[in-house]
Amino acid sequence: MTQQTVLVADDEKRIVNLLRAYLEEAGYRVVTAADGRQALFAARHEKPDCVVLDLMMPEINGWEFTRRFRQESDAPIIMVTARIEDTDKILGLELGADDYVTKPFSPREVVARVRAVLRRARQEPVAAEVLRSDDLVLDRGAHLVTLASQPVGLTPTEFDLLAVLMSRPGRAMSRLELLEATQGHAYEGYERTVDVHVKNLRRKIEPDPKNPRYIETVFGVGYKFADR
Secondary structure, three states: OOOOEEEEEOOOHHHHHHHHHHHHHOOOEEEEEOOHHHHHHHHHHHOOOEEEEEOOOOOOOHHHHHHHHHOOOOOOEEEEEOOOOHHHHHHHHHHOOOEEEEOOOOHHHHHHHHHHHHHHHOOOOOOOOEEEEOOEEEEOOOOEEEEOOEEEOOOHHHHHHHHHHHOOOOOOEEHHHHHHHHHOOOOOOOOHHHHHHHHHHHHHHOOOOOOOOOEEEEOOOEEEEOOO
């Protein structure tokens, strides 16, 4: 298997060196950046399979990096932040990040998160390989979603969330169920992240995100995929 590349972007040299050591020990190739501008340059030239990103970087902060990077790549992004406000995390997720870790953190936890998002991004097809609903098609084998025959760029988390919902049409699923199905039982995130990912999905696949035809809200429960 080709060695996967992880970009670690943080202005704290100690953190960069620590994460590099643990990620290299886990078998990853690691490239680093000390600020957001360097991170964008590295991302464009190294084409990383995953980005571990500090939000509070100089030059270009993590939010702006995520916004620009998402215009060019669907590679998973894990945010690292010392800030604990929910709004910071939600903004990062809305811009296209897949996961977050709050400082102080265990480097082993970061390696586990990297391994998890990369595993989801390269997930082997299971069960029904192609799921369809009207002109929305999800192909697990090709890891591709098309709408009216046009490809839709989804992050690995968005793809997994849509696959789970489409594979259970008409079934209401709680936010916790969706978290566990897409992130794994060990994921320590909070359920509101599902709302952000659903919002992003609707923006990409719904003709009118405010009146969704595919992903319906089940008040007091969570979400379901329309049974057509």
